[in-house]
Amino acid sequence: MIFRMIILLKRPTAFLIIWSIAAILGGTAVQLQSAIHVRPLDIEVISPAYTGTKLGLLGSLPFVGPAYSSALEDIKKDFPLLNVSQVFVIPSGSSEECPESEINELAKYYYRRRTGIPAEDSRNRLTLFVFTGCSKSLGGIQQFGTGLNKVVLSSGSSSTYLTDKTGFPTLLTTVLAQSAMFGVLPKLVRLYNWTTVSVVTEIGGVNSAYEGGGRAIYNILSGLKPRVDTKFVPVSLTGPITPIELTAILDKLKASSRIIFIAADSYPANKLLIQARINGMIDASYVYVLISPLTLPFDGSRLRNSSREYRFEEARASYSSCLLLGLGSELEFIQNLSMPASHPFVNVWKAKSESEYNYTYTDGKRPTVYAASSYAALVIVAQVADQVRRQELPFNFSDGTLFARQFFGRTFQTKIGNVSFDRLGQRIAQNLLGYYDPDNDSFVVIQYY
Numbered sequence: 184m185i186f187r188m189i190i191l192l193k194r195p196t197a198f199l200i201i202w203s204i205a206a207i208l209g210g211t212a213v214q215l216q217s218a219i220h221v222r223p224l225d226i227e228v229i230s231p232a233y234t235g236t237k238l239g240l241l242g243s244l245p246f247v248g249p250a251y252s253s254a255l256e257d258i259k260k261d262f263p264l265l266n267v268s269q270v271f272v273i274p275s276g277s278s279e280e281c282p283e284s285e286i287n288e289l290a291k292y293y294y295r296r297r298t299g300i301p302a303e304d305s306r307n308r309l310t311l312f313v314f315t316g317c318s319k320s321l322g323g324i325q326q327f328g329t330g331l332n333k334v335v336l337s338s339g340s341s342s343t344y345l346t347d348k349t350g351f352p353t354l355l356t357t358v359l360a361q362s363a364m365f366g367v368l369p370k371l372v373r374l375y376n377w378t379t380v381s382v383v384t385e386i387g388g389v390n391s392a393y394e395g396g397g398r399a400i401y402n403i404l405s406g407l408k409p410r411v412d413t414k415f416v417p418v419s420l421t422g423p424i425t426p427i428e429l430t431a432i433l434d435k436l437k438a439s440s441r442i443i444f445i446a447a448d449s450y451p452a453n454k455l456l457i458q459a460r461i462n463g464m465i466d467a468s469y470v471y472v473l474i475s476p477l478t479l480p481f482d483g484s485r486l487r488n489s490s491r492e493y494r495f496e497e498a499r500a501s502y503s504s505c506l507l508l509g510l511g512s513e514l515e516f517i518q519n520l521s522m523p524a525s526h527p528f529v530n531v532w533k534a535k536s537e538s539e540y541n542y543t544y545t546d547g548k549r550p551t552v553y554a555a556s557s558y559a560a561l562v563i564v565a566q567v568a569d570q571v572r573r574q575e576l577p578f579n580f581s582d583g584t585l586f587a588r589q590f591f592g593r594t595f596q597t598k599i600g601n602v603s604f605d606r607l608g609q610r611i612a613q614n615l616l617g618y619y620d621p622d623n624d625s626f627v628v629i630q631y632y
Contacts, residue, residue: 221264224572224580227310228269228561229293231285231324233317236542242315242339242553244271245542249535250554253528254561257598262569267561269313286323293331309568309580313560315339315553329353333583336564338556345609353583355590355608357556357563359510359517364474367508367614367632368403371472372411374630379412380404381440383432383455385447388421397446400474404444414439420451429458437464446474453494456501465504473507502619507626511615514628521549528558528599555599556610563595563602 230251234244251269258267274288289312311334312324321340328335329351336355344351372380382404384397398415405413418432432455436443445452452473459465509516515523522529532550536542544550567589571578579585587608594603603611617626 222572223264223266224568225308226265226267226564226568227308228267228313228564229289229296229310230269230271230312231289231314231316231320232271232273233285234273234540242317242557244273245536245540246550247315247339247554247557248540249532250528250550250558251561252535252539253531254558254565257562258565262565264572265565265569267565269561285317285320286327289324290327306577306579306581309586311336311564311583311586313338313557313564315557316341325351325354328583331583332581334564334587336560338560339553341609346607348607353587355587355604357560357602357610359552359556359610359612364508364510364612364614365399365403367616368400369407370632371508371616372404372407375442375470377411377442379440380442380444381414381416381436382444382446383416383418383436384445385421385451386417386419388419388448388451393446393448396474397444400444400446412440418447418451418455420447420454424454426458426461429455430462433459433462433464441469442472443470444472444474449495449498453498456505457494457497459504460501465501467504469504471501471505473505473509499619499621499624502626503621505619507615507617507619509615509617509626511613511628511631514613514615514631516615516617516626516628517552520551520553522552522555522599524549526555526599528555559595559597559599559602562597563590566595 232244232248236243236245248271255267255269258265270292272285272289272292274285312328313336314324316324316337316339321337321342322344325335325337325342325344332353334353334355336357338357341356341358345354345356382397382401384400385393387394394417397417401413401415404411405415416432416436420429445455447455456465456471459469459471507516511517529549532554533544536544536550567586568580571580571586571589590604590608592604592606594601605611614632615628616630616632617628619625620627
């Protein structure tokens, strides 16, 4: 073809011939580009799930199912060439809220499902796992998905696997994770020029995650340069404890530092703060930094929001010496992990919970941020899939590692707000620092990161 075109250039009609060839080639390019843009894509979303409501904040279907449903409706409207299906894999015959058998049921479903899909269709079909996750099965599912080279996107729980992109390159999360706050700690210490601090963490208790969080805080602060003298103080305050025992803990803290980080649920934190006031340890020389990713100290625990045993009325008198470092949205602290009452999805999802899952929210309760993260998970997958679907060179949708990379370091616009990912595929959270305002009975934001 090239040789013949060179010969044609020597003839009088060369210009017209070349113009015709260019027109043909141009038309072919337009047709090819048009074909790319109309090429549909099948997306199979497999979601391990459970239906109990005791752990609803971790994402059982009555709570997050409506969010998935809304996401599928919006995807169908906004991305007509994406054929998205979602299957919930629910362990049978299990009364557990968060069953360990989830991974076994998932594997059975996946391999049984694979037999009906021709191998040649795999490159043009996106299969991934999207789920809220629970502590008993999260790691197993992440390992399973990684072994298959499929994206595993969690919207309710996270794990340390996410930071290991060599061993787990397909993991993503839209959850507002506690670890997102750790990077703020050095900035906070430098802001106030603290040189000596103590880290108090609850061992066991309402949520064992606080112990891991407390140890992580200690590791970060003790490793800072210039050096910050950091003491680690593990305590057990959830069970019965006497004023004498509380005083012994406080005396130990008083001898080492006046800056005290508390990584604990509001139940043990309030006990310590009440005794600190009684012992005269809430004057201007003391600062208690509350690390509370799961609950605000004046709202109660995740499962008991109005229990008298939390002694909030007494604890409020100590909050004047506290700074709160917590996750936020729209420059407001996330209270009890609930979505803002003004968000349009709140009433929609409450209605869907009742009509589709026979669950009715009690007065004052709202869908949680896990529902919002679940909605965002599906919508963002659709945005990325539609973008790479339009590429001139066909995208290999069977390569989960390659697909996961399309999320790194990007911000996506959704109806629940912007969702940003870091270079590891973790969601970047808004971290807020606040002080307690007794007149409004709330923590007021003074700094955000």
